[in-house]
Amino acid sequence: MATRTAAGKRPYLSVFGTAYPTPDGTCIRDYIHVEDLAAAHVLALEALKQGSPTAAYNLGSGRGYSVLEVIRAAEKVTGQKVPYRVGPRRPGDPAVLVASAEKAMAELGWRPRYTELEDIIATAWQWHRRRPRGFKGLVIRGS
Numbered sequence: 001m002a003t004r005t006a007a008g009k010r011p012y013l014s015v016f017g018t019a020y021p022t023p024d025g026t027c028i029r030d031y032i033h034v035e036d037l038a039a040a041h042v043l044a045l046e047a048l049k050q051g052s053p054t055a056a057y058n059l060g061s062g063r064g065y066s067v068l069e070v071i072r073a074a075e076k077v078t079g080q081k082v083p084y085r086v087g088p089r090r091p092g093d094p095a096v097l098v099a100s101a102e103k104a105m106a107e108l109g110w111r112p113r114y115t116e117l118e119d120i121i122a123t124a125w126q127w128h129r130r131r132p133r134g135f136k137g138l139v140i141r142g143s
Helices: 002-006 034-049 067-078 102-108 117-130
Strands: 013-016 084-087
Touching (some): 034 102, 067 117
16 A cells, blocks of 8 residues: 555555554554465465365564554655555554464475565565556456
8 A cells, every 4th residue: 555655546545543552653564575475375275286284374574564664665665755644543453463474384385585675565666667557457368
């Protein structure tokens, strides 16, 4: 959402709360690149095909970033201001959620390729720059 906002596709980014017990007051989350997520799914499907039992896996980099850190990183990568509005904290929203992907690493051999926030944002920004209309008009070949 930060890159869509930087690209002008959204008027602002919503920040749900600034009074969390975190260094900057915003919640911390573990962000994963969509290609890393897709690679884990492919590995899980291959494991099922080989006869492994169904399993659930947590996926992530093992490192969390606050919402304001994401906004600042998006502004740095894109060179654009990312407008945001602070709203109330969502009920039940934990201050910190960071994944342990150890099980996926051990059982599937999965490792995230993109572990740095700026790299994740940079590839998303490149995608938006190449496809200003998003998926509209995108032709998928071979399907």
